[in-house]
Amino acid sequence: MKSHGKVMTYVKGFDDEIGGGIPPGHITLIRGSTGTMKSSLAYYILYNNALEGRKGLYITLEQDAESLADQMRSLGMPINAIRKLIPILDLSRGREKLQELHRKMRSLKEKALWSPIPENGFLGICQNKVEELIEEHNSDMLVVDSLEALELVADFRERRKDLYDFFEWLRFLDVTVFIVSESSLDLLTFMRSEETFDEAFLADAIFELKMETVNGIDVQRRIRCVKMRSVEHKTDYFTLVHENKWFEIAKAIR
Ligand SMILES: Nc1ncnc2c1ncn2[C@@H]1O[C@H](COP(=O)(O)OP(=O)(O)OP(=O)(O)O)[C@@H](O)[C@H]1O
Ligand SMILES: [Mg+2]
Structure with a gap:
C-alpha cells in the first residue's frame, strides 16, 4: 500500500462515525437504488482525496464520462481541473470500447508476443488497461461504477467464481477500492434473485444509500455503514445532504 492512514470519505460528520x-x-461497496447518489458519492470521495494528494482512477461503465463530468460539476467538483489526478476510464459503450482499447494496446506492443485476446477475454483487456493506468498515474484509489454493468460487459457466467476472481484481482492491485452497486430489485437483481449477494461477503465495507419518505411527503437521502472489517463503527442511518460542494450527515429524524 503506497499511502498509510485512513481514507476519509470527506462526508462531514460521517468519518467520525466510522x-x-x-x-x-479495503474494498467498499457503495450500494443503493437508482438516484441515491452512489456515483456522486464515489466520485466525491476520489475528488476530495485527490485534492489531499491521494490519486484515483474512475472506471465508468454506465454513464459516459461527459455526463459524469456534468453531474460532478453541478455538485461543485470541476472534473476537468483535476483530470490528471483522476483519469476516467470510460467503458460506457462496453464491449465496443474494450475492443477499441484492445486494438490500440495491440498496436503499441510487439505483435508477435501479443495474443489476439487475453485469456480471460474482455475482462482481461479491461484489467490490463486498469493495471497500466494505475501504474502510469500512481493511483492509490479505484472506483468501479457499476458492478452490474461490469458483469454484463465481462459476461460473468459462473457468478460466484467470476466475482471471487475479480475481488482477488482487486486485492492484488493493492489500492483502496469503491464498487458502486445497484441493490434495488431491478431487472438484473431480479434475474439473479435465487443467488446470494456474494459481493456483500467479499467486500470489507458496505455503505448503503437510500431514499426515505418522511411524513408521507418529503423524501430524504440516507446513508449508513453496514459493515467495516476491523473497525468499530456505528451502523445507524444518517440523513445525507449536499450543500456548497460538501456532503454532510445529520442524525435521521423519525
Ligand atoms: N447539484 C445537485 N445537488 C443535489 N443533488 C443533485 C444535484 N445534481 C443531481 N442531484 C441528484 O443526484 C441524483 C443523481 O446522482 P447519481 O447519478 O450520483 O445517482 P446514482 O445513485 O449513481 O444513480 P444511477 O442509479 O442512475 O447510477 C439525481 O437524481 C439528483 O436527484
Ligand atoms: Mg450512478
Missing part, C-alpha cells in the same frame, strides 16, 4: 475513515486497501 472510526475516522476507511482502512487503506
